[in-house]
Amino acid sequence: MKPSMLFKLDQLANRLVELDELLMSEGATANMDSYRKMTREHAELTPLVGVYCQYQGALADTEAARELLQDPDMKDFAQEEIEAAKERMAGLELELQKMLLPKDANDERNIFLEIRAGTGGDESALFAGDLLRMYTRFAERNRWQVEMVSESPSDLGGYREVIVRVVGHGAYSKLKFESGGHRVQRVPATETQGRIHTSACTVAVMPEADEVEDVDINPADLRIDTYRASGAGGQHINKTDSAVRITHLPTGLVVECQDDRSQHKNKASAMKVLAARLKDAQLREQQSKEAATRKSLIGSGDRSERIRTYNFPQGRLTDHRINLTLYKLDFIMDGDLKELTDALAQEHQAELLAALGD
Numbered sequence: 001m002k003p004s005m006l007f008k009l010d011q012l013a014n015r016l017v018e019l020d021e022l023l024m025s026e027g028a029t030a031n032m033d034s035y036r037k038m039t040r041e042h043a044e045l046t047p048l049v050g051v052y053c054q055y056q057g058a059l060a061d062t063e064a065a066r067e068l069l070q071d072p073d074m075k076d077f078a079q080e081e082i083e084a085a086k087e088r089m090a091g092l093e094l095e096l097q098k099m100l101l102p103k104d105a106n107d108e109r110n111i112f113l114e115i116r117a118g119t120g121g122d123e124s125a126l127f128a129g130d131l132l133r134m135y136t137r138f139a140e141r142n143r144w145q146v147e148m149v150s151e152s153p154s155d156l157g158g159y160r161e162v163i164v165r166v167v168g169h170g171a172y173s174k175l176k177f178e179s180g181g182h183r184v185q186r187v188p189a190t191e192t193q194g195r196i197h198t199s200a201c202t203v204a205v206m207p208e209a210d211e212v213e214d215v216d217i218n219p220a221d222l223r224i225d226t227y228r229a230s231g232a233g234g235q236h237i238n239k240t241d242s243a244v245r246i247t248h249l250p251t252g253l254v255v256e257c258q259d260d261r262s263q264h265k266n267k268a269s270a271m272k273v274l275a276a277r278l279k280d281a282q283l284r285e286q287q288s289k290e291a292a293t294r295k296s297l298i299g300s301g302d303r304s305e306r307i308r309t310y311n312f313p314q315g316r317l318t319d320h321r322i323n324l325t326l327y328k329l330d331f332i333m334d335g336d337l338k339e340l341t342d343a344l345a346q347e348h349q350a351e352l353l354a355a356l357g358d
Helices: 003-024 032-068 075-100 121-141 171-178 263-293 329-333 338-357
Strands: 111-117 145-153 159-167 180-186 197-207 222-227 243-248 253-257 306-311 316-319 324-326
Touching (some): 111 121, 111 171, 121 145, 121 180, 121 197, 121 329, 145 253, 159 171, 171 197, 253 263, 324 338
Antiparallel strands (some): 111 159, 145 159, 180 197
16 A cells, blocks of 8 residues: 555544544533534444454555565465455455545436437437436436426427426435436337437436525526416416526526426525526536646536437447447336446546556
């Protein structure tokens, strides 16, 4: 193990001892904010230091076995012990490297998931509906909640644009690599000649800001319009100007929300989506700066980047960023995304480990 990594682990082990003493002191709960921060830090450090202790134990076993090498009767046993300890140490070192990787501050956040139909007209809108169902089923498997924020249905079904809020622990960590262009190849229901068409949708996954105030939005930069909602919603929804459109003038971002009867609730939802979009823009700017200094395996998150192809005639899904092809398209469209999301996360982790090695 590198001396710099050992030094870092020693520091963290000492910090855990220090936290133990602070949390057991009489005045520990005098400042509850400080107490909560310390307990959170203690919870994060405990598993890491536990693995480091196992590594130190394996290192001590190696040293003890080396001493036994001098005894001819114990030489074979000692050699086996050394090999076993080295194997344990290699596994523990890799685990420690992963635990030391910088954590994404947004990983545990809820998300806003935005799907827009692209090239392909009605077929693209139908595919947008299929993608929404896929992500909704995946959310159900993870016991997350899905709330409709805004929808613009297509005449033949599906959506020209749809935004949902996904509420659940780790939603962003599992879905953050879904942003980008999704291409579909299949025979549309409207195709009489049986020809395969290619169409596309774009997906944006945006972490929800803790509070709208977390993102610096100047009220003077907003134009807020109210209008009469359209579409389904019963007798009341079309009688009042409950729909809200917010335009962020500096960036040109426009958010519309008409899903609720209450203008106040629609405005609050639209502000949350706007805050998430602005936060997402900041994240993408940061990622593009990082990508300029090192190659990103997972991609920049650019909406125009084609990340995946869904080939229905062959039952095949291909993720172009990591050259992964899976022949289980029916299961994937039914929300079985675990193999895919795990592979993307592992590739990202491998990239971070390579950067750590550099």
